[in-house]
Amino acid sequence: MNLPTPAIVAQSAVRRLPRLALLLLCVAYVLPGFWGRSPWKAQDLESLGYMLQLAQPTLSDAANWFRPSLLGQHDPQLALLPYWLGASFIQWAPQGWEDVFARMPFVAMLALTLAATWYAVYALARHPAAQPVAFAFGGEAKPRDYARALADGGLLALLACLGLARLAHEATPALSQLCFASLIFVGLSTLPRWRLHSGLAVGVGMLGLTLSGAPSVALWLGVGGSLIRAVAPIDPTLGRMRMLDLGLLALMCLLCVTTAGALDLWRWRVEPYAMVNVHILAELMLWFTWPAWPLALWSLWRWRAQLIQAWLYPHLALPLWFVAVMVGATWLTGLSDRALLLALPGIAALAAFALPTLRRSLGALIDWFTLLFFSFCALTIWVIWVAMQTGFPAKPAANVARLAPGFLPEFSGLAFGLGVLATLAWGWLVKWRIGSHRAALWKSMVLPAAGAVLCWLLLMSLWLPLLNFARSYGPTVQKLQMVTGTARCLQYAGISQAQGAALLFHAKVRLQAATAPSAECPWLVMDEKNLPLLNNRLQDLGWTPEATAARLGERSDRLLIFRPSQPLLHDTPTLPAAAKN
Incomplete structure (x- = not known):
């Protein structure tokens, strides 16, 4: 049966993509983002x-x-x-x-x-x-x-x-x-x-x-x-x-x-x-x-x-x-x-x-657009990482400090090495693609896929500490633990499921719905947005505000910490006032 097919392909155009290269590309895409990343x-x-x-x-x-x-x-x-x-x-x-x-x-x-x-x-x-x-x-x-x-x-x-x-x-x-x-x-x-x-x-x-x-x-x-x-x-x-x-x-x-x-x-x-x-x-x-x-x-x-x-x-x-x-x-x-x-x-x-x-002109357009787009993205990631580490260029460093106040960059040799290897591999691939005129069918998708993998790998290596700081509750929970100390049980009222999960994971505490204060659960946490709705109810139960846990400059996801209004038997010691800020 004669089928209306537009594909005209010679045997020379279906050469095999090296299996090792394809496997390494998949591994470089799959593993980053699962390993070393805090829950976001x-x-x-x-x-x-x-x-x-x-x-x-x-x-x-x-x-x-x-x-x-x-x-x-x-x-x-x-x-x-x-x-x-x-x-x-x-x-x-x-x-x-x-x-x-x-x-x-x-x-x-x-x-x-x-x-x-x-x-x-x-x-x-x-x-x-x-x-x-x-x-x-x-x-x-x-x-x-x-x-x-x-x-x-x-x-x-x-x-x-x-x-x-x-x-x-x-x-x-x-x-x-x-x-x-x-x-x-x-x-x-x-x-x-x-x-x-x-x-x-x-x-x-x-x-x-x-x-x-x-x-x-x-x-x-x-x-x-x-x-x-x-x-x-x-x-x-x-x-x-x-x-x-x-x-x-x-x-x-x-x-x-x-x-x-x-x-x-x-x-x-x-x-x-x-x-x-x-x-x-x-x-x-x-x-x-x-x-x-x-x-x-x-x-x-x-x-x-x-x-x-x-x-x-x-x-x-x-x-x-x-x-x-x-x-x-x-x-x-x-x-x-x-x-x-x-x-x-x-x-x-x-x-x-x-x-x-694909026509040759369309394939060339895809290659050049992809080359410019992902090369620019990779360069941007590197420039901002250098600015975080050294303070130069000054403007990207200032932007990071403004958007993530309190973040302290740290150098990781492993992340730097992975970033350098990925960038060198991208440069070699660009040289291969520009310098060779192979007829393989998959050639037009090599640069888009490799560029996406490159940028994802750079983000999950060079920028991972910054992204963990900005998108996780780890810093907020650390502020909370400065107030609650070694308490293993917290009461809660008006917090989101993500905030509750953060307390379970980062603080390793047992969570209990809000009741009257007790020696087993002497602290209570609440999302600051819900204070107008729950403040009177919490006061009736015997709670009074003690401190706020949030990253420096954070306007959302602020946790209020409450202590008992009256001293409890076997109550936890009061922490210094510096820990309440």
């Missing part, structure tokens, strides 16, 4: 708080594991699985390593997301409709080599997406949802080539997505993707999906519905007022999916002859369906970038199919 405000810290609560021996019964809570409040998303994984690893953690062990399953989830995206693009590119035009005298790209080159390009496109960096390095339900959505994607993409493994991937993905707080998304992706695979034309090399395959997929859907109903996971969080903010959605997609979205649009344009009947061509229909579902979910749930995160594998797959259709 607010979702990252809240998720750790849920895990710490679950990991406590007194809360390890089954009822609490099925209803995780923090400060007496249950998770509105009811994302059970990510908290189960984090809490299970925390129980094996040595003292002081709880956050490191809690992130271990999420490191594996991000790595699994990258691998699933690669195999999904590889499987879709093996479809006959996705293959390049056959030459009259031979020499066109072989199907296996062509699919491998596109898979490399799809993985590089995913790494290059700006929105992936921060959210994919947080131990939150968003990352687990991304991982399991990727498993659904790769499972449907590989059907019916690997029936057993594909069905297992779809089943695990749908069940994991359901237990990660997104049962509706799991059903939309699973049911819609299954229908796309069912109506696709017969592939003589792979065969067609059998009734057994469809029956297994239907069984997976039924299992997800049953699980969600039994655990009361159905929650509809549609926010209709946000539907009119189309321009905000466009702005979000513009930067969040950059630079993959221009290539994805180019791919849809160049493959438009197949797009008219896209349901017959799974290499277009399947990623397009995933993107459409997640963009719709983003639009209907308050324009959340965490929902849009799940669209990135599909957008990266569409971007990969643009690579065999």
